[in-house]
Each structure stands twice: as structure tokens, then as C-alpha cells.
Amino acid sequence: MKATVVYESLTGNTRDAGDLIAHGLREAGVEAMACPVDRVDLQWLSESELVIVGTWVDGLFFFGQKPGRPWKLAKLPVIDGKQTAIFCTYALDPGKVLEKLQGVVERRGGDVIGGYAIKRDDIVGGAAEFVERVLASSALPRVPA
Numbered sequence: 001m002k003a004t005v006v007y008e009s010l011t012g013n014t015r016d017a018g019d020l021i022a023h024g025l026r027e028a029g030v031e032a033m034a035c036p037v038d039r040v041d042l043q044w045l046s047e048s049e050l051v052i053v054g055t056w057v058d059g060l061f062f063f064g065q066k067p068g069r070p071w072k073l074a075k076l077p078v079i080d081g082k083q084t085a086i087f088c089t090y091a092l093d094p095g096k097v098l099e100k101l102q103g104v105v106e107r108r109g110g111d112v113i114g115g116y117a118i119k120r121d122d123i124v125g126g127a128a129e130f131v132e133r134v135l136a137s138s139a140l141p142r143v144p145a
């Protein structure tokens with residue numbers, strides 16, 4: 001199976017998480033590539049059965065949270081009907097970022113199977129947990145609509 005991990009990152013945490021997630025998937029036998037949302041390998045993406053989309057949380061820490069740089073995420077290539085898992089990295093409180101990211105992904109045609117918020121003080125542990133949950137997708141919490 002092939003997978004593409006697409007991320008939007010300002011200071012590097014979400015990029016690190018994306019790279020770790022791709023690495024974890026490869027260790028489980030999935031051919032996975034991670035790329036920033038504005039430099040997606042379209043050939044790889046078109047051959048992927050699984051897409052993972054990650055963003056950072058932008059807001060006023062306890063309210064007004066939204067996916068970071070949404071104009072970049074809005075340019076996510078069309079992923080009609082592809083199984084998609086989403087994640088975010090955050091400092092204190094992700095608010096409703098996963099719900100908002102789910103909306104962005106669905107507008108690009110992705111079929112969201114679930115999402116997970118990774119706290120920035122444990123990117124390594126959070127990425128490993130996310131990979132485990134994606135591989136047993138019933139363990140990945142559904143994002144409320």
C-alpha cells in the first residue's frame with residue numbers, strides 16, 4: 001500500500017510529526033512519503049490509497065483555534081474518495097481544529113476516517129500513537145461532523 005502524508009508547518013513541529021508518521025508507516029510496510037502541502041508529489045498522491053493531512057493550531061491558545069495558514073491547506077490537491085486520516089500539532093488546546101481540518105479535506109474530496117491531536121511537547125510519542133491508530137483504523141477517533 002502507498003500513502004502520502006501532507007502537512008502544513010510554520011515552525012517545524014508538524015513537519016517533524018509528518019516525517020515521523022511517514023517513517024512509522026514505512027516500518028509497518030506501507031510505502032509512505034511526506035511532503036509540504038504546497039509541494040505534493042502528485043504522481044505519488046494519485047497512487048496512494050491512504051492520505052494523511054496534518055496542520056498546526058493557530059489561535060489565541062484557548063479560543064479562536066483554526067488550522068494554520070488555511071489558504072495553503074485550501075490548495076490541497078483533489079483527493080476524491082481517498083481514505084484520509086488527519087492530525088494537528090498544538091501547544092495547549094487544539095479547540096475544534098480537527099473538525100475544521102476535516103471540512104477542508106472533505107471539500108477536496110477526501111473520505112476522513114478519523115483524526116488525532118498531537119501535543120507539541122511529545123511529537124515523537126504522539127506520531128507513534130497516531131501511526132498505531134491509523135494502522136488499526138477502528139482505534140482512530142472519528143471527528144464529530
Ligand SMILES: Cc1cc2nc3c(=O)[nH]c(=O)nc-3n(C[C@H](O)[C@H](O)[C@H](O)COP(=O)(O)O)c2cc1C
Pocket residue numbers: 008009010011012013014015055056057058059060061062063064065089090091092093094120
Ligand atoms: C501564531 C501562533 C498561534 C498559535 N495558537 C495556538 C493556539 O491557539 N492553541 C494551541 O494549542 N497552540 C497554538 N500555537 C502553537 C502551535 O500550534 C504549535 O506550536 C504547533 O506545534 C506549531 O506547529 P509548526 O511547528 O508545524 O508550525 C500557536 C502558534 C503560533 C505560532
